[in-house]
Amino acid sequence: MLEEAARHPSGLGPGFRGRVIAPDADDYDRARRVHNAAVDRHPALIVRPTDADDVALVVAHAQERGLPLVIRAGGHSMGGHSTGDGALVLDLSAMRDVEIDAVEGTAWADAGVLAGEYTTASHALGFVTPFGDTGSVGVAGITLGGGVGWLVRKHGMTIDSLLAVEIVTADGRRRIASAVEEPDLFWGVRGAGANFGVVTRLQFRLHPLGNVLAGDILLPATRDVLRSLVPVLLAAPDELTAMPTIMLAPQDPAIPDQHRGRPVVYVSVAWSGPSGAGERALAPLRALGAPISDTVTWQPYPALFSPVDRDEEPTSGVSSRALFLDALDDATIDVIERRLTEADAPRAIVQLRVLGGAMARVPGDETAFGWRDQPVLLWLITPYQEIGRAAAIEAWTAAFRADLPADGAATYVNFMGAEDTDAVRGAYPAPAYARLRELKRRYDPDNVFRANHNIPPAVTTSG
Ligand SMILES: Cc1cc2nc3c(=O)[nH]c(=O)nc-3n(C[C@H](O)[C@H](O)[C@H](O)COP(=O)(O)OP(=O)(O)OC[C@H]3O[C@@H](n4cnc5c(N)ncnc54)[C@H](O)[C@@H]3O)c2cc1C
Known part of the structure; x- marks a missing residue:
C-alpha cells in the first residue's frame, strides 16, 4: 500500500x-x-x-x-x-509524434508537438502546414486559437488546414471532432478550442512548399511609408504575406547612425509563389522609400523559424494586446508614434499582420474564429527583462491599447494578454460568442476548462 x-x-x-x-x-x-x-x-x-x-x-x-x-x-x-x-x-x-501521410497529403500531430518541430518534419517530405512566425509555439495552442502566419494569404489560417481533432472532454470521453463527426464541436475548436476539452491529436492538410523568398526590408517609418504600407500589401498577390513591425531602431552598428533610436519599420516578408514572380511582387514595397537594409533572399521555409530549443530558460516578460483594423489611418499612426517615442517608454513593438487572400475567402461563420473580413491585425507587444516592473509595463501596454481606435474592438484570442473574460467577447462576432456559450454548456457545463480566454457556459433557464 x-x-x-x-x-x-x-x-x-x-x-x-x-x-x-x-x-x-x-x-x-x-x-x-x-x-x-x-x-x-x-x-x-x-x-x-x-x-x-x-x-x-x-x-x-x-x-x-x-x-x-x-x-x-x-x-x-x-x-x-x-x-x-x-x-x-x-x-x-x-506527446510529440508527427505522422505524415505524403500520399494523402495529411498529417497527425500529437498535441505536445511544437510548430517548428512539425514544420521541419513535414518540409523534409516537401510539405508544410501554415502555423505562425515562431517555431517554439505549440501546434495545439496556435491552432485552437486560429493561427495567423507566413502563409495566411495563400492557404488561410491554421484552422483552415485542420481536418480533425481527437479530444478528451470533461466527462472523460475520448471523441473525434471533424466536419462529419461532432461538427458543432469541430466548429468551436477552430478558434475557441481551449474551452472544450484536452485536444490530444490534430490532423492537418499538407501543402507542397520548398523555398520561399523571405527576409526583412527595413524602411524609415515616415508618415508616407506607414500610410502606403497596408494598401500596397493588400494589393499584392496572395503568395506574399508580410508582417511589418514598427519600432525604434536598435543601437545596432549595422544600422546607419541617423536611424538608430528613431521609428523604423521592419517589413518582414515571405513570398511562397513561383521564383520568377517574387521580386516583381516585392517591387512596390521596395519603392515605398529607400530601404535602410534588405535581407530578402531565397531560403527553405523552415529557416523562417529559429531552431527549437525545449531546454531554453525563459528570461523575458511580455505584455500583449491586439485589435483588428480597417486601415492604418493617421489617428492610429499618431498614437503609435507618440507612444513609441514617449520618454522612458518600454521598448514596445507594433506588428501588423496584413491579411486578406485565402483567409478572407472562408465564410465568417464556418469557424468559431469569425473576423475573416478584417484586413489588418495589429499586435502590440512589450517584451521586457525587468520582471519587477511587470505591473507597470502591463499598465503602460493597456494604456497604449486604450489610446488606439476604440471602434476596432475586435481582437484575436491568440494575441490577447492578461485580459479579463469580458475582453474575450471581442474575439468573436456576437452570434459566434452566443453559439460558443451554448457549446460550452453542452461539453463543459462546469467550466472545468477555464484556464484560458474563457467562454462561460450558457446559463440554463428552467421552466
Ligand atoms: C513569441 C510568440 C510568437 C507568436 N506568434 C504567433 C503567430 O505568428 N501567429 C499566431 O496565430 N499566434 C502566435 N502567437 C500566439 C500563440 O499562438 C498563442 O499564444 C498560443 O495559444 C500558444 O500556444 P502554446 O501551445 O504554445 O501555448 P500554451 O500556453 O501551452 O497554451 C495556450 C492556451 O491553449 C490551451 N491549450 C494548449 N494546448 C491545449 C490542448 N491540447 N487542448 C486544449 N487546450 C489547450 C492552454 O490551456 C492555454 O489556454 C505567438 C506567441 C508568442 C509568445
Whole structure:
C-alpha cells in the first residue's frame, strides 16, 4: 500500500503511465516555468501524460480532487494560462509524434508537438502546414486559437488546414471532432478550442512548399511609408504575406547612425509563389522609400523559424494586446508614434499582420474564429527583462491599447494578454460568442476548462 502511494504520489493510480512532477522534484522549478517569464506560479502538481488514456485519467482526477486544471502545450500563452498556483498542470510535452501521410497529403500531430518541430518534419517530405512566425509555439495552442502566419494569404489560417481533432472532454470521453463527426464541436475548436476539452491529436492538410523568398526590408517609418504600407500589401498577390513591425531602431552598428533610436519599420516578408514572380511582387514595397537594409533572399521555409530549443530558460516578460483594423489611418499612426517615442517608454513593438487572400475567402461563420473580413491585425507587444516592473509595463501596454481606435474592438484570442473574460467577447462576432456559450454548456457545463480566454457556459433557464 505504502509502496503504491510512493509510486503514485499524485494519487493518479497505477493506470497512469506518464510522469508526475511534484514540488519536491529536482526539475520542478524548470517544469513550472512558461514562456512569459513574468508568470511565476507554483502548481500543486505537473503531470506529463503519454497518451489520451493518461489524459482522461488526469481530467477525472482533477475533478475528483477539486483541483484547478491547467492544460499546457507549448507554454506560450501570454496571459499565463498554462500554469497556475495550486493547479494541476497537464503538460502535453511528452506527446510529440508527427505522422505524415505524403500520399494523402495529411498529417497527425500529437498535441505536445511544437510548430517548428512539425514544420521541419513535414518540409523534409516537401510539405508544410501554415502555423505562425515562431517555431517554439505549440501546434495545439496556435491552432485552437486560429493561427495567423507566413502563409495566411495563400492557404488561410491554421484552422483552415485542420481536418480533425481527437479530444478528451470533461466527462472523460475520448471523441473525434471533424466536419462529419461532432461538427458543432469541430466548429468551436477552430478558434475557441481551449474551452472544450484536452485536444490530444490534430490532423492537418499538407501543402507542397520548398523555398520561399523571405527576409526583412527595413524602411524609415515616415508618415508616407506607414500610410502606403497596408494598401500596397493588400494589393499584392496572395503568395506574399508580410508582417511589418514598427519600432525604434536598435543601437545596432549595422544600422546607419541617423536611424538608430528613431521609428523604423521592419517589413518582414515571405513570398511562397513561383521564383520568377517574387521580386516583381516585392517591387512596390521596395519603392515605398529607400530601404535602410534588405535581407530578402531565397531560403527553405523552415529557416523562417529559429531552431527549437525545449531546454531554453525563459528570461523575458511580455505584455500583449491586439485589435483588428480597417486601415492604418493617421489617428492610429499618431498614437503609435507618440507612444513609441514617449520618454522612458518600454521598448514596445507594433506588428501588423496584413491579411486578406485565402483567409478572407472562408465564410465568417464556418469557424468559431469569425473576423475573416478584417484586413489588418495589429499586435502590440512589450517584451521586457525587468520582471519587477511587470505591473507597470502591463499598465503602460493597456494604456497604449486604450489610446488606439476604440471602434476596432475586435481582437484575436491568440494575441490577447492578461485580459479579463469580458475582453474575450471581442474575439468573436456576437452570434459566434452566443453559439460558443451554448457549446460550452453542452461539453463543459462546469467550466472545468477555464484556464484560458474563457467562454462561460450558457446559463440554463428552467421552466
Ligand atoms: C513569441 C510568440 C510568437 C507568436 N506568434 C504567433 C503567430 O505568428 N501567429 C499566431 O496565430 N499566434 C502566435 N502567437 C500566439 C500563440 O499562438 C498563442 O499564444 C498560443 O495559444 C500558444 O500556444 P502554446 O501551445 O504554445 O501555448 P500554451 O500556453 O501551452 O497554451 C495556450 C492556451 O491553449 C490551451 N491549450 C494548449 N494546448 C491545449 C490542448 N491540447 N487542448 C486544449 N487546450 C489547450 C492552454 O490551456 C492555454 O489556454 C505567438 C506567441 C508568442 C509568445
